Amino acid sequence: MLHRYFRWMTNSWPGGGNWRLGWLLALLLGAALRAQATHIVGGEMDLQYISGDTYQLTLNLYFDAVNGSPGALDDELTAGIYDKATNRQLATLVLPLISNTYVAYTNPACTVGSLSTKQLIYRSRLSLPAGIYNGAQGYYAAVERCCRNVTIGNIVNPGAAAQTFYLEFPAVVRGGQPFRDSTPRIFPPLADYACLGEVFTYDFGGQDPDGDSLVYDLVTPLNGHATATTPKPDPQAAPYTLVNWNPGLSTLNQIPGSPALTIGARTGRLQVRPSRTGLFVFGVRCQEFRRGTKIGETRRDFQLQVLVCPVNHAPSLALLPSPTGNVLYRPGRDTLHLTPGSARCVRLRFTDPDASSRLTLSLLSRDYTGPMPTFTTATTGTVHVAGQPDTLVASLCFPDCADTRGLVRHFDVLVADNGCSLPKHDTVHVAFTAVLPPNAPPTLVSTAAAQPLHLRVGQTLAFDLTATDPDADPLSLTMSGGAGGTLALEAQAGTRRVGHFSWLVGCSAVTTPPGQVQTLTFGASSTSACNTTQTAASLRVAYVVDYANAPPVLTSTFAGAAASGSPSPPPLIKVALGQTYTATLAGLDADRDVLALSAAGDNFDLAAAGMRLATTPSPAGQAAGTFTWQPTCDASTVLSGQAQILTVTFQLQETTCRPQPQTQTVRFQVINPDTSQFNPPNLILPTGANLANRLFTMRSLPADFCDSRFSEIRIFTRWGRQVYQSADRNFTWGGEGTAGIYYYLLIYSTGRRYKGWVEVIQ
Structure with missing residues (x-):
């Protein structure tokens, strides 16, 4: 199409083809340059760690929505990744456009038609393996794009000036260990304009996900390799050329003013009182330090428009400590002292000399971390307009729980107007001390008897505890010791709270040796409305578990059997086949513990051998049983297939905390039929x-x-x-x-x- 258009222009105008061709080329080139030269407002990059070797690179590009050509809005941009020590390119990364939104003014009512900015976000993920990205000097990423706004007034030939978006990041491994870092991010965009002759301040600082220290300074913006004819060059390594300042301007005098543009080294807060209108580009560097060592940096380019604004005077604010008097608080000289029973509220008077000025109050803590005071009346209002007062009054009240712990603490009361481009403020710096209301500790008493308490196993110990708080604060009771004891609490009534303690004393309370003194410990605490806790002195209840146990006695009618516990060898009871053997056993316990009789065969089953122990119900402290055995042929072979001695152990077991079981062992044998009569003839x-x-x-x-x-x-x-x-x-x-x-x-x-x-x- 274009070459056919050139041919038509040359052939249709006799004698004028060369002139017409040159004119057309200039026209088309000029249109192309205008499309490429009026869109970049500024921007920056950030690199965030995701996991493993994966990171995410983001480019925030700010686009002039008023003068920028839609043809200059890219669907994607390309970043190069380089070794800082050698400038060797290690990777190329395509960043697709993922977001296109407008940047809002701080005060939307101050919008002007000559200033509208879009934020374009380009983003992609990349891999930074430790085997490659381990250089001691670190690495950098760069994206180049042309061109800046032609109306920029502080650099040479702005329509042909490009921008290099640039950041540095450290190696991903140090000392053989992974070194994780995410560069600073969440830098606020600048959508506001400044007013000629008025102080302009703006928070331009970012945040670091790793908690690294950030330091800001002004730098000359990078131009790089992009040009009007090659607005999107392939990625190229450093060095990148700088933009050229107009005469009289420099890195430290980027926007002329009194003072000229400055930035807080620790805060990233911009400040300038511009002395000239126009559109001004400026550059900021944010350096990242970890434990005193620099590990990276991010460069930000932006532009600030300076306009002639309507005159806007700052509002004024006065604080009156007395609810009724008119004595003014003097910042730097006076201190508010808040004590229990003293007035907790102060008055604020604020006004503005400008007509129809809408004012807003706010608070800002400086070194106080407790509950802030609150406004109890309206914090906004309009002055110098029909039907409205010229001076507004508000009340600021301190909470009862304010506490400076004996120190002087500070906060600011601010009043801001709705002037353009940014609100003007007046601030009162308030120093104060605050003392908490009194909070006396509770008391705790019990109905327990004289101590130490003497308890027995199976006995229930019960008594009441009463906590009293003189301030009627909510009370709580606690208990330790006395395993298994419960403390049932009544609902608090006034200044008192009662707890019912109950404990069924079990065997676990018996000490070794028995009779040692033990302790139940109870506590009472109260919590005031200010969440301060007071604890009463611990209340201790001493007790002794009385426990003694005599071993029971086991007796029997087994022939030759010794009393339980005797070292005598067990008797041998011989019973002829077919006969029935019977013996009785008896148990007696002086402590009247419940007794149980049992019998067990040594590696054989009693029933299989024809043996049986039948017990008789007996009162506490007694036991009785009858043992019977009618040997059979089975009984004669229950052990290893041959007639052997059968050993039975009888046990008397008592039910108590420290039982002392008693045993008797008896041996049994089946007698073969009598062979003494066998006398054969010879x-x-x-x-x-x-x-x-x-x-x-x-x-x-x-x-x-x-x-x-x-x-x-x-x-x-x-x-x-x-x-x-x-x-x-x-x-x-x-x-x-x-x-x-x-x-x-x-x-x-x-x-x-x-x-x-x-x-x-x-």
């Missing part, structure tokens, strides 16, 4: 006349015993040759026909064996 006469002696038989074999039953008989010669075998319990053997000595072996199923001999006589 002589046979096969050819004799007596028939009874002709055969070898055993009519009195040992009886079968549970699983031990007759299995067989074997008969051998004296040389070991077996000559007879029979599994019949009623066997008969008539000999071998040869006289001599023969040997027999009786075998039972459990392996029990009997051996003997018999002689055969022919």
Whole structure:
């Protein structure tokens, strides 16, 4: 399109093509320069730590909404990240536009058509790994953009002047450890204008998320590499050129005035009394220090418009300490003394010489951190207008709980008008002392008897406590000691509060050794309306838990059993199979404690062995029981499959805090059937006349015993040759026909064996 337009202009005007082309280029270029040259008001960057290696870079660009061309409003800008020691570029970061809003005036009523500012926020996240960003001199980020407003009056060729947004940040690791830092941020934008010849002040300071110290000074704004023809150059490293001041101006005289522009080194507060109207750019540096070492800086560029404003006189304020008198408070000489019972309110008179001036009162603490006084009447009003007074009056009252702890404290009372561009003030610096109302401590008494109290386990201790506060402040009662005790409180009535203490004394209160003095501790405290706490002296109740315990006595009818606690060996009770054994046990306790009898087998179950202990209900201090045992074949083999001794332990247990159980141990054994009658014959006469002696038989074999039953008989010669075998319990053997000595072996199923001999006589 453009080259066709050039050709038309050249060919349609004979003899004038070169002139027309030059004119057109100048026209288009001038339009482009105007679009690029009238939009940047100022701005700054900040870098915030997120987590891990992740940070967030933000650029706040302030745009002239009156003169700025919409074509100069970028959808994105590009930042370069550089090593400060070498100026080597380490990263490029695209910052998209995320917000576009207007900046509000401090007083919207002071709006002028020549001044309207937009805040454009560009933001993106980036990674700063410790393996790369560990240089001792740190790093910097920069964004370059052209151009500034053409109407700026304190620099050379402002329409071609660019801005470099610049910040420095430290390495992310120091001494081998992570070093986290977020640069200062939340710098307030400047939307207000200054008035010619009037003092202009503005809070231009930021905040540091890490609590680092911030120091401000004035610097010459950075220009950089951007130009009107290349308004958005690719990121380039430092050094960045500076803007050029007009003659007579410099870094320390950026906005002419008396005084010229200054900034508070610690507060970041701007101040200037401009001596010339116009639009002025200025630069501020905010340096960041941690433990006395500089770790970074942020540069801010902005512009301030100075206009001729209507005359606005400052308001005036007077403080009258007396509610009725007219004696003025003299700042720097007088001190207000607030004591209990004294007047808590002072009067304020404020006015303004300007017509229709609307005034507002406010307070600002200087070194007082307690509850501030409050206005009890209207704090705003209009003066010098029909129907309104010329002088306004307000009341300022101190709370009863104001307390300066014996020191003189200070706050300011301010009156501000609604003048433009910024309100004018008058301030009264107030010094005062304040004493809290009296707050006497409470008293505490109890109905407990003479001490130490003598208590027994199972007894309930109860008494009342009464707290009294002479100031009728709310009371509270506390208790320590006496595990399990409760303190029930009645609602406070007037100056008194009663607590009912109750405690069921348990075994945990018994000391070792018993009879030691213990203490219950009670306290009373009151809290005044000013939240000051007074505590009464502790009230102590001493007590002794009386406890004694004699061991119970266990007796029994077991034959040979010794009394409980005797070192004698336990008796052995032998009971024949099929018989029933019975014994009785008795317990007696001198303290009349509840007794319980029990029995336990040593690695066997009593019931499985046929044993049983039956107890009889008895009064406190007594116990009775009957032990019975009817041994069976099962009882004879409950241990390891063989007839063994069964050990039973009988215990008498008392129910008390420090029980002393008593035991008796008895051993039991099943007796095998009597084998004393087993007397087999040892002589046979096969050819004799007596028939009874002709055969070898055993009519009195040992009886079968549970699983031990007759299995067989074997008969051998004296040389070991077996000559007879029979599994019949009623066997008969008539000999071998040869006289001599023969040997027999009786075998039972459990392996029990009997051996003997018999002689055969022919």
